[in-house]
Amino acid sequence: MRYSGFRVIAEALTGHKGWKPAWRDPEPQASYDYIIVGGGGHGLATAYYLAKEFKQARIAVLEKGYLGGGNVGRNTTIIRSNYLLDGNEPFYEFSLKLWEGLEQDFNYNAMVSQRGIINLYHTDAQRDAYTRRGNAMILHGADAELLNRDQVRAMYPFLNFDNARFPIKGALMQRRGGTVRHDAVAWGYARGADQRGVDLIQNCEVIGIRTEGGRVTGVETTRGFIGAKKVGVAVAGSSSKVMSHVNMRLPMESHVLQAFVSEGLKPLIDGVMTYGAGHFYVSQSDKGGLVFGGDIDGYNSYAQRGNMPVVEDVAEGGMSLMPMIGRARLLRSWGGIMDMSMDGSPIIDRTHIDGLYFNGGWCYGGFKATPASGWCFAHLLATDKPHPTATAYRFDRFRKGLMIDEKGQGAQPNLH
Amino acid sequence: MRLTCPLCGARDRREFTYYGAEDYLNRPAPDAPPQAWDDYLHNRDNPAGVTRDLWYHDMGCSSWLLVTRNTVTHEILAVEAVADRKGGAA
Numbered sequence: 001m002r003y004s005g006f007r008v009i010a011e012a013l014t015g016h017k018g019w020k021p022a023w024r025d026p027e028p029q030a031s032y033d034y035i036i037v038g039g040g041g042h043g044l045a046t047a048y049y050l051a052k053e054f055k056q057a058r059i060a061v062l063e064k065g066y067l068g069g070g071n072v073g074r075n076t077t078i079i080r081s082n083y084l085l086d087g088n089e090p091f092y093e094f095s096l097k098l099w100e101g102l103e104q105d106f107n108y109n110a111m112v113s114q115r116g117i118i119n120l121y122h123t124d125a126q127r128d129a130y131t132r133r134g135n136a137m138i139l140h141g142a143d144a145e146l147l148n149r150d151q152v153r154a155m156y157p158f159l160n161f162d163n164a165r166f167p168i169k170g171a172l173m174q175r176r177g178g179t180v181r182h183d184a185v186a187w188g189y190a191r192g193a194d195q196r197g198v199d200l201i202q203n204c205e206v207i208g209i210r211t212e213g214g215r216v217t218g219v220e221t222t223r224g225f226i227g228a229k230k231v232g233v234a235v236a237g238s239s240s241k242v243m244s245h246v247n248m249r250l251p252m253e254s255h256v257l258q259a260f261v262s263e264g265l266k267p268l269i270d271g272v273m274t275y276g277a278g279h280f281y282v283s284q285s286d287k288g289g290l291v292f293g294g295d296i297d298g299y300n301s302y303a304q305r306g307n308m309p310v311v312e313d314v315a316e317g318g319m320s321l322m323p324m325i326g327r328a329r330l331l332r333s334w335g336g337i338m339d340m341s342m343d344g345s346p347i348i349d350r351t352h353i354d355g356l357y358f359n360g361g362w363c364y365g366g367f368k369a370t371p372a373s374g375w376c377f378a379h380l381l382a383t384d385k386p387h388p389t390a391t392a393y394r395f396d397r398f399r400k401g402l403m404i405d406e407k408g409q410g411a412q413p414n415l416h
Numbered sequence: 417m418r419l420t421c422p423l424c425g426a427r428d429r430r431e432f433t434y435y436g437a438e439d440y441l442n443r444p445a446p447d448a449p450p451q452a453w454d455d456y457l458h459n460r461d462n463p464a465g466v467t468r469d470l471w472y473h474d475m476g477c478s479s480w481l482l483v484t485r486n487t488v489t490h491e492i493l494a495v496e497a498v499a500d501r502k503g504g505a506a
Contacts, residue, residue, distance in 0.1 A: 240462035249459040253436070254487070299434035299471075302464040302487045307417050309430050342458045398458040399450065411457055414434055 003107055022187060023194035028201050031227030032060045034381060035219055037206050037242060038235035039063025041072035041182075042359055042366065044189035044200075045374020046234060046381070048106065051196035053375065054382035059198045060228075062221060064205035068186025071236050071366060074336045076259050076291050078272050078283065079368040080117045080177035081142045084133045087392030087404040088345060089140040094389045095372030096142070096176060102371060108188030110180050111286070117177035117272040118147065118155070120321075122166045126276055130172035137174070145173045156273065159322055166277035166320065177272060179283055185370060209245045209356065216355035232357040232381050234373075237302065237337025239360035246353055250360070251342040251398050253413040255296045256335045257364045258306040260314060262328040264288030273321075280317025282325075289331060292318060296338060296364060298414045306335045338364045343403035344416030348376050348386065348393045357381055358395075363416055417490055422497050423477045431475035437461065438468040438482060441498065464488055470498070 001007070001020055011018050034050060036043045039061045050056045063069075079099050081092035103110050121127045127146070134144035148170045153161060161168045194200055201223070208220030209231065218227035235242050237254045265288050274281040282292040294314035297306045311333065318325045341347065341361030346369070348359050359377045362369060376387035386393070392404055398411070409415040417429040437460050444452040461467075464487055471481045480498040485491060 238464075240460070241464050244461075244463075249455070249461060251458040251460070253460055253462050254464075300437075300462060300467065300469070300487055301490065303490050307429060307490070399454040412436060414436075 003109070022191040023200055026199045026201065028060065028062075028204065028221075028223055028226050029199065031218065032199070033058040033229050034060070035226060035228040035231045036061045037219065037231065037233045038070075039067045039190070039200060039202065040070045040234070040236060041068070041186050041189065041370040042236070042362075042373045042377070043232075043234040044068070044186055044193055045370050046232060046359070046377040047198045048189045048193040048196070049375045049378035050382060051193060051198055054378050056382055057197060059193075060226070061193065061198060061200050062204045062206055062219070062226070063200070063202045064222075066202050067190050067200060068183055071336045071338075072186045072370070073183055074259070074334055075182055075367040076281070076283070076293050077179045077182045077367065078117065078177070078281070079112075079180055080174055080272075081368075082117065082119065082133065082137055082144065082172065082174050082177065083406060084136050085404050085406055088406065089136060089142065091372055091376070091389040091393075092369065093137075093140050093142045094375075095369050098371035098375065099180065100176070102185075102188070106188045106192035108184060108191060110184040110188050112178070112180045114176050114178040115271045115283075116173060116175045117274070118152065118171035118173045119274045120152070120159075120168050120171045120276040122169055122277045124169075127169060134172050143174055143176050145175070147171045147173050155271070156269070158324055160320065163320065179272060182367060189374070206242060206245070209242075211246065211353055211356075214354055216353055228355075230355045230357065230381055232359060232377060234359040234377065236339050236360060236362060236366060239339045239358070243351075243358065246351070246356065248351060251347075251395070252339050252361050253300040254302055255298070255338050255340045255414060256301040256303055256306045257293070257296045257338050258310055258314070258333055258335045259291070259293040260311075260333045261285070261331050262290040262292075262325070263331045265290065265328060275317055275321045278313075278317035278320060280314060280321055282318065282322075290325065290328060296340065296414060297335075300413075302337055304335050304337055338362070340364075340413035340416060342398055342411040342413060343405040344407060344409070345404035346373070346393050347395055348373065348380060348390045349395045350380070350384075351395070417492070419471065419481070419483060419492055420495050421473050421476055421479065421481060422495060422500070423479060424473065427473075427476060431473060432471045432481070433474050435470040435472060438470065440470055441482075466493065
């Protein structure tokens with residue numbers, strides 16, 4: 001069934017009797033050509049592009065819980081391509097371009113809203129760094145603008161411009177950045193993949209990976225053995241757990257990241273904003289809640305809930321940037337498990353086992369990467385060659401000293 | 417989350433800084449092959465369950481601590497000073 005405005009009207013006139021489930025709930029077959037482990041945004045996007053763009057068939061997505069129940073269902077929904085380094089920027093710009101055509105492509109309303117993102121700066125040094133970053137973005141075909149203080153004031157007059165310690169001097173703006181309805185991304189990809197014959201198998205946890213003579217032959221799951229010619233793992237925070245089935249130690253730690261939503265407010269922030277003097281970023285959902293977050297908790301964790309010190313730190317960042325936020329009550333907070341890599345950048349690569357591929361290490365930036373991650377992983381699975389925008393995302397970059405460290409922090413996951 | 421420092425007693429998590437897995441204590445020999453150094457610097461077990469990792473008591477006694485804890489429940493199982501371990505200081 002194709003979704004459209006006419007369909008909504010036709011269904012309204014006929015008592016909404018024609019709507020069908022958006023995807024099937026199939027039993028797993030004995031074997032597939034491709035098994036994607038992980039039914040989150042990246043896994044579903046991979047299956048979708050494998051079927052649609054790379055014309056592959058006999059594909060299954062295995063999900064231990066329900067579709068989109070992991071990080072794609074618990075992030076702060078921001079999309080952007082404001083990266084500095086050569087290994088990253090073309091990839092994220094490719095992703096942003098895919099976001100721009102996504103809803104037409106998979107025929108689902110993902111509420112892609114290019115409402116603009118600004119990164120505030122507070123010192124001359126920060127301004128220079130953002131100028132450099134903006135130039136790097138433009139060189140890779142993205143858009144960037146440097147705003148002065150008055151331009152920022154015209155957009156957000158309520159910010160704490162004259163803070164004695166961190167006065168706001170201006171901002172780097174990417175107008176094409178914005179937000180997307182995160183759950184709809186998972187649902188849209190799931191529906192699109194299902195329509196192209198992909199089996200989406202839920203409540204099916206991978207508990208082992210079977211290999212024979214250095215080649216993958218399938219996966220052991222809670223619903224029995226399923227054979228496969230190629231297996232792609234895209235499980236974010238559980239990466240180390242799944243890859244431990246083949247005794248692989250990954251260059252990453254799993255960390256908890258918290259996010260927060262305030263009570264619903266009248267329209268206040270029409271874009272996305274990041275604070276330059278503390279780790280705090282904020283946007284406003286269409287329902288009116290301020291959606292904001294900050295740093296990871298800083299110690300490795302699989303708990304999907306965080307501790308008070310980071311709650312305080314984020315609240316302090318918010319108060320320092322826009323003191324009026326102190327009048328809003330916090331409605332919800334939650335935590336997700338981030339696969340924090342050693343340099344803060346992801347991995348889309350083969351493994352030492354033939355037919356076993358890995359996609360992970362997205363740190364806390366995986367949501368914006370969803371379309372390109374799926375496309376590039378599908379490219380690798382189908383052609384055995386990395387996509388041109390993802391050639392730097394290799395396992396061996398750590399050994400070779402070719403790290404993609406946007407923040408220049410060194411090989412310590414909790415600093416990125 | 418509270419950690420019981422062997423010198424200072426039970427203290428809030430804010431007093432401590434997390435560094436990383438216990439692996440940092442097993443430094444390869446200077447002439448070890450590059451693979452061993454790569455493994456030491458970058459690769460981690462990252463278990464869901466009991467783990468042992470290094471914390472620094474920077475707002476307290478400045479000790480390096482080896483903490484045994486559960487990454488799924490955030491339960492702290494044991495805290496010992498690295499300097500007290502058999503084999504000496506880190």
